[in-house]
Amino acid sequence: MNRRQFFRSGFFNIGDLFRQRTPEPIRPKKQLRHVDLTVLTDAPDAVEEFVNENVREFFGEHMLRLRQSVLHGDFPGGILLFENDRLRDHRDGISLFFAALRTMEEELDLRRMHHDPTLVRYSNFTPPMSNAIEIYHRDTVVRRAPLHESATFEVEGSLGPVSVKIENGKFSITDAACRHKICVAHPPIITPGQRITCLPNEITVVVKGDGN
Structure with a gap:
Protein backbone atom coordinates (compact mmCIF):
# COMPACT_ATOMS: atom_id res chain seq x y z
CA MET A 1 0.00 0.00 0.00
CA ASN A 2 1.48 3.36 -1.03
CA ARG A 3 1.13 6.57 0.94
CA ARG A 4 -1.85 7.82 -1.02
CA GLN A 5 -3.74 4.56 -0.47
CA PHE A 6 -2.88 4.68 3.24
CA PHE A 7 -4.22 8.20 3.71
CA ARG A 8 -7.32 7.47 1.63
CA SER A 9 -8.26 4.12 3.17
CA GLY A 10 -7.51 5.27 6.70
CA PHE A 11 -9.55 8.44 6.30
CA PHE A 12 -12.68 6.65 5.10
CA ASN A 13 -12.32 3.53 7.27
CA ILE A 14 -11.99 5.50 10.50
CA GLY A 15 -15.06 7.60 9.71
CA ASP A 16 -17.16 4.60 8.67
CA LEU A 17 -16.09 2.57 11.71
CA PHE A 18 -17.01 5.44 14.03
CA ARG A 19 -20.45 5.79 12.44
CA GLN A 20 -21.09 2.04 12.54
CA ARG A 21 -20.24 1.75 16.24
CA THR A 22 -22.25 4.80 17.29
CA PRO A 23 -25.93 4.34 18.28
CA GLU A 24 -28.32 5.53 15.56
CA PRO A 25 -29.88 8.44 17.57
CA ILE A 26 -26.49 10.13 18.03
CA ARG A 27 -24.74 8.88 14.91
CA PRO A 28 -23.18 11.82 13.04
CA LYS A 29 -24.18 12.39 9.45
CA LYS A 30 -21.70 13.05 6.72
CA GLN A 31 -21.71 16.81 6.28
CA LEU A 32 -20.30 18.90 3.46
CA ARG A 33 -17.16 20.70 4.54
CA HIS A 34 -15.94 23.80 2.78
CA VAL A 35 -12.18 23.31 2.65
CA ASP A 36 -9.80 26.12 1.68
CA LEU A 37 -6.09 25.26 1.57
CA THR A 38 -3.26 27.70 0.80
CA VAL A 39 0.42 26.79 0.57
CA LEU A 40 3.18 29.42 0.35
CA THR A 41 6.20 27.92 -1.39
CA ASP A 42 8.96 28.53 -3.91
CA ALA A 43 8.40 25.01 -5.27
CA PRO A 44 4.77 25.08 -6.48
CA ASP A 45 5.23 22.09 -8.80
CA ALA A 46 6.32 19.90 -5.87
CA VAL A 47 3.32 21.07 -3.84
CA GLU A 48 0.92 20.30 -6.69
CA GLU A 49 2.40 16.83 -7.11
CA PHE A 50 2.09 16.05 -3.39
CA VAL A 51 -1.46 17.41 -3.18
CA ASN A 52 -2.60 15.45 -6.22
CA GLU A 53 -1.12 12.22 -4.86
CA ASN A 54 -1.94 12.49 -1.16
CA VAL A 55 -4.41 15.28 -0.33
CA ARG A 56 -6.97 15.40 -3.13
CA GLU A 57 -9.11 12.66 -1.56
CA PHE A 58 -9.90 14.84 1.46
CA PHE A 59 -11.62 17.52 -0.62
CA GLY A 60 -14.65 15.41 -1.41
CA GLU A 61 -16.12 15.06 -4.88
CA HIS A 62 -14.19 17.87 -6.50
CA MET A 63 -11.15 20.01 -5.85
CA LEU A 64 -10.48 23.34 -7.52
CA ARG A 65 -6.99 24.73 -7.95
CA LEU A 66 -7.43 28.47 -7.85
CA ARG A 67 -5.37 31.12 -9.56
CA GLN A 68 -1.84 31.36 -8.20
CA SER A 69 -0.23 34.57 -6.94
CA VAL A 70 3.45 35.44 -6.51
CA LEU A 71 4.84 37.39 -3.56
CA HIS A 72 8.02 39.35 -4.28
CA GLY A 73 10.69 39.09 -1.60
CA ASP A 74 11.80 36.59 1.02
CA PHE A 75 9.11 35.08 3.24
CA PRO A 76 8.66 32.03 5.47
CA GLY A 77 6.55 29.41 3.74
CA GLY A 78 3.78 27.40 5.29
CA ILE A 79 0.22 26.15 5.17
CA LEU A 80 -3.07 27.90 5.89
CA LEU A 81 -6.17 25.76 6.25
CA PHE A 82 -9.76 26.96 6.60
CA GLU A 83 -12.74 24.68 7.18
CA ASN A 84 -16.12 26.39 6.86
CA ASP A 85 -14.38 29.79 7.25
CA ARG A 86 -12.67 28.74 10.48
CA LEU A 87 -8.88 28.79 10.60
CA ARG A 88 -7.56 25.35 11.57
CA ASP A 89 -4.14 24.38 12.90
CA HIS A 90 -3.03 21.38 10.85
CA ARG A 91 -0.22 20.73 13.36
CA ASP A 92 -2.73 20.12 16.14
CA GLY A 93 -5.14 17.53 14.80
CA ILE A 94 -5.48 13.75 14.72
CA SER A 95 -7.19 13.30 11.35
CA LEU A 96 -5.35 11.74 8.42
CA PHE A 97 -6.01 14.93 6.46
CA PHE A 98 -3.97 16.90 9.00
CA ALA A 99 -1.34 14.14 9.01
CA ALA A 100 -1.01 14.45 5.23
CA LEU A 101 -0.53 18.22 5.52
CA ARG A 102 2.11 17.79 8.22
CA THR A 103 3.92 15.28 6.01
CA MET A 104 3.88 17.74 3.11
CA GLU A 105 5.16 20.54 5.35
CA GLU A 106 8.06 18.38 6.53
CA GLU A 107 9.02 16.72 3.25
CA LEU A 108 8.95 19.98 1.27
CA ASP A 109 10.57 21.99 4.09
CA LEU A 110 7.84 24.61 3.85
CA ARG A 111 8.69 26.53 7.02
CA ARG A 112 12.04 27.80 5.75
CA MET A 113 12.50 31.17 4.03
CA HIS A 114 11.37 31.21 0.39
CA HIS A 115 12.42 33.69 -2.32
CA ASP A 116 9.59 35.11 -4.45
CA PRO A 117 7.24 32.34 -3.30
CA THR A 118 3.96 31.34 -4.92
CA LEU A 119 0.59 31.11 -3.18
CA VAL A 120 -0.89 27.78 -4.28
CA ARG A 121 -4.55 27.56 -3.31
CA TYR A 122 -7.17 24.82 -3.41
CA SER A 123 -10.85 24.76 -2.54
CA ASN A 124 -13.73 22.31 -2.81
CA PHE A 125 -16.48 24.84 -3.47
CA THR A 126 -17.31 27.73 -5.78
CA PRO A 127 -18.24 30.80 -3.71
CA PRO A 128 -21.36 32.80 -4.64
CA MET A 129 -21.05 36.16 -6.32
CA SER A 130 -20.25 38.93 -3.87
CA ASN A 131 -19.32 42.60 -3.91
Missing part, protein backbone atom coordinates in the same frame (compact mmCIF):
# COMPACT_ATOMS: atom_id res chain seq x y z
CA ALA A 132 -18.11 43.13 -0.36
CA ILE A 133 -15.43 42.04 2.07
CA GLU A 134 -15.76 40.61 5.54
CA ILE A 135 -12.97 41.10 8.06
CA TYR A 136 -12.54 38.49 10.79
CA HIS A 137 -10.54 38.76 13.99
CA ARG A 138 -10.07 35.19 15.09
CA ASP A 139 -13.44 33.72 14.05
CA THR A 140 -15.58 36.82 14.60
CA VAL A 141 -16.63 39.28 11.89
CA VAL A 142 -15.48 42.72 13.04
CA ARG A 143 -16.28 44.73 9.91
CA ARG A 144 -17.97 44.53 6.53
CA ALA A 145 -17.40 46.94 3.66
CA PRO A 146 -18.54 47.19 0.01
CA LEU A 147 -15.89 46.84 -2.67
CA HIS A 148 -17.46 49.49 -4.90
CA GLU A 149 -16.71 52.29 -2.41
CA SER A 150 -13.09 53.44 -2.03
CA ALA A 151 -11.96 53.62 1.58
CA THR A 152 -8.98 53.38 3.92
CA PHE A 153 -9.28 52.37 7.56
CA GLU A 154 -7.71 50.33 10.33
CA VAL A 155 -8.82 47.24 12.21
CA GLU A 156 -7.31 46.10 15.47
CA GLY A 157 -5.40 42.83 15.32
CA SER A 158 -3.91 40.75 18.11
CA LEU A 159 -0.56 42.57 17.85
CA GLY A 160 -1.82 46.01 16.87
CA PRO A 161 -3.43 47.94 14.02
CA VAL A 162 -3.83 46.57 10.49
CA SER A 163 -4.23 49.23 7.79
CA VAL A 164 -6.36 48.38 4.77
CA LYS A 165 -7.44 49.98 1.50
CA ILE A 166 -10.31 49.51 -0.93
CA GLU A 167 -9.66 51.04 -4.34
CA ASN A 168 -11.02 50.29 -7.83
CA GLY A 169 -13.01 47.39 -6.46
CA LYS A 170 -9.93 45.72 -4.96
CA PHE A 171 -8.96 45.14 -1.33
CA SER A 172 -5.42 45.17 0.04
CA ILE A 173 -3.58 45.42 3.34
CA THR A 174 -1.14 48.34 3.30
CA ASP A 175 0.52 47.93 6.70
CA ALA A 176 0.32 45.65 9.71
CA ALA A 177 1.89 45.17 13.12
CA CYS A 178 3.63 41.92 12.18
CA ARG A 179 7.18 40.84 11.44
CA HIS A 180 7.22 39.43 7.92
CA LYS A 181 4.30 41.40 6.43
CA ILE A 182 3.22 38.59 4.14
CA CYS A 183 -0.26 40.12 4.22
CA VAL A 184 1.11 43.42 2.86
CA ALA A 185 2.96 41.65 0.05
CA HIS A 186 -0.19 39.73 -0.90
CA PRO A 187 -1.69 40.99 -4.19
CA PRO A 188 -5.06 42.80 -3.91
CA ILE A 189 -8.12 40.57 -3.84
CA ILE A 190 -11.29 41.05 -5.87
CA THR A 191 -12.72 37.61 -6.75
CA PRO A 192 -15.39 36.00 -4.54
CA GLY A 193 -13.77 33.60 -2.09
CA GLN A 194 -10.32 35.18 -2.25
CA ARG A 195 -8.79 35.93 1.14
CA ILE A 196 -5.81 37.61 2.79
CA THR A 197 -4.70 36.43 6.22
CA CYS A 198 -2.37 38.09 8.71
CA LEU A 199 -1.62 35.12 10.91
CA PRO A 200 0.22 36.97 13.73
CA ASN A 201 -2.67 39.44 14.07
CA GLU A 202 -5.31 36.71 13.62
CA ILE A 203 -6.95 38.83 10.92
CA THR A 204 -8.56 37.28 7.84
CA VAL A 205 -10.25 39.21 5.06
CA VAL A 206 -12.41 37.40 2.52
CA VAL A 207 -14.39 38.63 -0.49
CA LYS A 208 -17.84 37.61 0.64
CA GLY A 209 -21.31 39.01 1.10
CA ASP A 210 -23.49 41.78 -0.27
CA GLY A 211 -22.16 45.32 -0.28
CA ASN A 212 -25.55 46.99 -0.65
